[in-house]
Amino acid sequence: MNLDSAQLKEVLGPKDRLIPPVSVVRINAKRRSSLFDERFVPKSPSFSINFDARQTYWKYYLHSKKAGTGAYVFDPDNRVAFESGDPVRLSDGRLMLTYRSKERIPLKENYDFKFQLKQPANRGEKIVYRQLPFARVGQSGIEVVAEKAIVVSEIYVNS
DSSP: OOTTSHHHHTTOOHHHHHSOOSOOOOOOOOOOOOTTTTTOOOOOOOOOOOOOOOEEEEEEEEEOSSOOTTOEEEOTTSSOOEEEOOOEEOTTSOEEEEEEESSOEEOOSSOOOOOEEEEEETTEEEEEESSOOOOOTTOEEEEEETTEEEEEEEEEEEO
C-alpha cells in the first residue's frame, strides 16, 4: 500500500514516512452496551504479535587475487557451513568465486559471526580474509537450486 494512501494518512505520522514501517496493524475494539455493563465489566483481552527475522541463504561473490584454488569459507564457531559453487563471470569479464551457506541465516542488524576465507598452504592453511562482511537486509535476490527458488543475500567482496 502506498504511504500516501487515505487509509494510512490517519494512522502514520511524519516520522513514519522517514522510515517506512514493515507493516501496519490496526485493531478496533468496541465495547458492546448491555444492561449489565456496570456489574459485569469484561477483562481486556491481551494481544501479541510476534515477528521472526527474515532468513536467507548467504552467498559470497569473491573477486580476489589473493584467493586461489581450494579456498573456502570457514566459521570458527562451527555454526554455519558453506559450500563452494561454480565461478561466475561478471559483465566486465571479472571471474568471481562463489560460496553459499548450506542453511538459512536470520538477518539482523548486528552479528556475532566471524566468517573467514581460508585456503590450503604449504604448511597447513592460510587465512585470506580474517573477517568476511555480513549480509544486509536490502541485498537479496532469488536463486534456483534443484528446481526450487530460494532467497539469497548476495555479498560481494573485492580485493
